[in-house]
Amino acid sequence: MSKVTSGEDLQRRLAVEGAPLIDPGRPGFVTATFAWRAPEGSPVRHVYLEANGITDRRDPDANALRQLPDSDLWVLSREVPERWRGGYGFLPRIEPIAEPAAGQTEWEWWRGVIAGLVTDELNPLPVVTSMGLPARSEAVMPGAPTQRWWIHGVSPRGRMTEEVRSLAGVDRSIWVYEPPGIADGDRPVLIVFDGRVAAVEIPIAPALDRLAERGHRVPLVVMIDSIDPGLRSQELPCSSEFLAALTGDLLPYLRERWDATGDPASVLVGGSSYGGLAATFAALQAPDHFGGAVSLSGSFWWPRLPMAGSSIQERLADREASRSRFWMAAGELEPRLIEENREVRDLLRARGFDVSYREFCGGHDYVHWRALLVEGASALLGRADAGHVCGPRPESVPVPPES
Incomplete structure (x- = not known):
């Protein structure tokens, strides 16, 4: 457990090490100590830790910090995997967290609870904000793989253009990024869902700038705004209408206006959560x-009652393999969808598709997705000096770990 023995000891270590404090644990784990400092005169009587993939929202007492005697510091030590990376924050409250009200869904209840989430002022890393949710701090354990594409605090070197364009009957922002090293014509394309996150909230442009530096083919990156949760939940889960807008409207426009390639092998689509589902659906349904x-x-749990639609698993039941390739990743600490991601991986491979798959030590978290999006795109696009995209990966060649 933590070596912190007093408020004075804690203050001293936090000043030197920053938060969270990390101490040895049993093999494969470390003990992370999270600390929250109450403002002067604060009426707070309860403080809870919310850590992606680590804490269980259904058991708030297990995530409760304790106030140190004669101190304004609240602390909680938790054993976590030594490879974990994730977003976290604190829930300071006057009243304890109560169970959902009668007739309230768990998600509605939890959105209300985390509205009070605050970041860790003792953590030196930049905070992460996405999808209109409260900002979170980032925790990185000693064994967490280095994110070789993501860089904090670097300005992009390419050109970003924001356009307002009607797509699927909705006027929305579309961001187009031209990274350094992109070709003048016949450009590969990467279309990204939840584009406001990728373009503005957690901008991936600096990571994309590294593609040419490392010898990879450089795509035109097109980021589509999902507008709001309601429209997102209509368009991204296997919508034939939205897919038709992409193939019949967006792609021709990109070829005409932005010199995008007409070769489907060099046109990628990517996203996370519902966006991962949408990307898989697009490559399955429209391989041309x-x-x-x-x-x-990917949200391969979709659909559940009362939702209507055919799941990716059902669509794969009698699907013949096409030349579409799939690069998939999911978190080991995502209990609500990890098994479904493994199932889709296995079904794709059984039908003869080319699939690369990996798991990361984390939860449903942009802290991982921001780097993995570029990792997956680089793998599918291939090397610039190869003259073609990557072919099928032999099963004997292991997928490299997240790095």
Whole structure:
């Protein structure tokens, strides 16, 4: 457990090490100590830790910090995997967290609870904000793989253009990024769902700038705004209408206006959560338009009652393999969808598709997706000096770990 023995000891270590404090644990784990400092005169009587993939929202008492005697510091030590990386924050409250009210869904209840989430002021890393949710701090354990594409605090070197364009009958922002090293014509394409996150909230442009530096083919990156949760839940889960807008409207426009390639093998689509589901659906249903999909923590649990629609698993039951390729990743600490991601991986491979798959030590979290999106795109696009996209990966060649 933590070596912190007093408020004075804690203050001293936090000043030197920053938060969270990390101490040895049993093999494969470390003990992470999280600390929250109450403002002067604060009426807070309860503080809870919310850590992606680590804490269980259904058991708030297990995540409760304790106040140190004669101190404004609240602390909680938790054993976590030594490879874990994730977003976290604190829930300071006057009243304890109560169970959902009668007739309230768990998600509605939890959205209300985390509205009070605050970041860790003792953590030196930049905070992460996405999808209109409260900002979170980032925790990185000693064994967490280095994110070789993501860089904090670096300005992009390419050109970003924001356009307002009607797509699927909705006027929305579409961001187009031209990274350094992109070709003048016949450009590969990467279409990204939840584009506001990728373009503005957690901008991936600096990571994309590294593609040419490392010898990879450089795509035109097109990021589509999902507008709001309601529209997102209509368009991204296997919508034939939205897919028709991509193939019949967006792709022709990109070829005409942005010199995008007409070769489907060099047109990728990618996203996370619902976006991963949408990317997989697009590459399955329209292989003559999309030759590759990057699916990160795909919501392959969809649909559940009362939702209507055919799941990816059902669509694969009698699907013949096409030339579409799939690069998938999911979190080991995503209990609500990890098994479904493994199931889709196995079904794709059984039908003869080219699939690369990996798991990361984390939850449903942009802290991982921001790097994995570029990792997957780079793998599917292949090397610039190869003269073609990557072919099928032999089963004897292991997928490299997240790095």
